[in-house]
Each structure stands twice: as structure tokens, then as C-alpha cells.
Amino acid sequence: MSRIGKKPINIPGSVTVDVSAHGTVTVKGPKGTLTQDVNPDIQVSVEGQEIILVRPTESKRHKSFHGLYRSLINNMVIGVSEGYKKELELVGVGFKASNQGQILELSLGYSHSIFMALPKEISLATETAKGKNPVITLQGIDKELIGQVAAKIRSLRKIEPYKGKGVRFVGEIVRRKAGKTAGKK
Secondary structure, three states: OOHHHHOOEEOOOOOEEEEOOOOEEEEEEOOEEEEEEOOOOOEEEEEOOEEEEEOOOOOHHHHHHHHHHHHHHHHHHHHHHOOEEEEEEEEOOOOEEEEEOOEEEEEOOOOOOEEEEOOOOOEEEEEOOOOOOOEEEEEEOOHHHHHHHHHHHHHOOOOOOOOOOEEEEOOOOOOOOOOOOOOOO
């Protein structure tokens, strides 16, 4: 049952939405342009300042597509009007992050530094302050792409549950485990 799909999407004044005949939705805003192909079963229409999605039947497949495409189009509208931002922090002794344009250099306790080229759609910033963990900031209009890149960076050094070292999102709470306790008989 898709309650999400039934909600109309409000279009801000600075955003224009075009729906083509073969099911491609194009959203243009002050920050850029995004396109999404929509399943032909789902009907997308722009009525005034709202986008409305309609499904043909109550089958499970159509209900799931209904909610999916509503969420994807809503994320596109928010992305081109406000944009998205993710911040990752590197927790660990000697962990460093720096960037040269779109190339991110990470020092995560391995024998060599890790160099990672980021897509041009994402703006990258690194910040290293004395006494604080290095922070990597990713900004862009495509929520899915930012999430993918952030997950890739995070997978390079997963959070370790005993000391809490690794790459994590800013503000993320890590469940810690108690270490071994040695006991004598």
C-alpha cells in the first residue's frame, strides 16, 4: 500500500518540470537539471504547482513503482532547488584527508594513501582542524549519486566496534562493544 505515492509533490517557484510522452521527467532549477525515466505504467502529470502520480491497478508491483517514482521525483525537485550535502569524518590516529580538485586523497592507516576520483557533478571539500577529526564534505544535486560516493568512501575503512575507528557520517552514533576482560583463577 503506497501512501507515499498518493502525496502530491509541491513545485517551488524557481523549478520547472517537463514530462515527455514516453515517460521521461525533466526537472530544471537554479542549481541544475536532472532527468528520470519513469515506468510507462505510472502516469505523471503536472497540475498547477503540483506533480501527481497515478497507478493503473492495485497490484503490488504498481504500488511499489508508485511510491518509488514519487520519491525519486521529489528528491530531484529538492536537489535542483536546495541541493544535498553529506559530511563524513575520519576517526582514528593519523587518518588524513585532502583534495586536489576532484581527486580525494585519504590516509586511513594502510601502507599507501588511497586516491579516489570523484564525479564532476559533486563538489568536494576537505577540512582538517587541529584537535578535531578530518571532515570530508560532499555537495551536489543528485541525492543518489552523493549517497553512492559517500558509501564508497565509507567502505574504505568501516567503523570498528571496539575503539570506534573508521570513516563515519558526522553525528553518527556508533554502538561500542566491551573488550575482553582477563580474569585469573
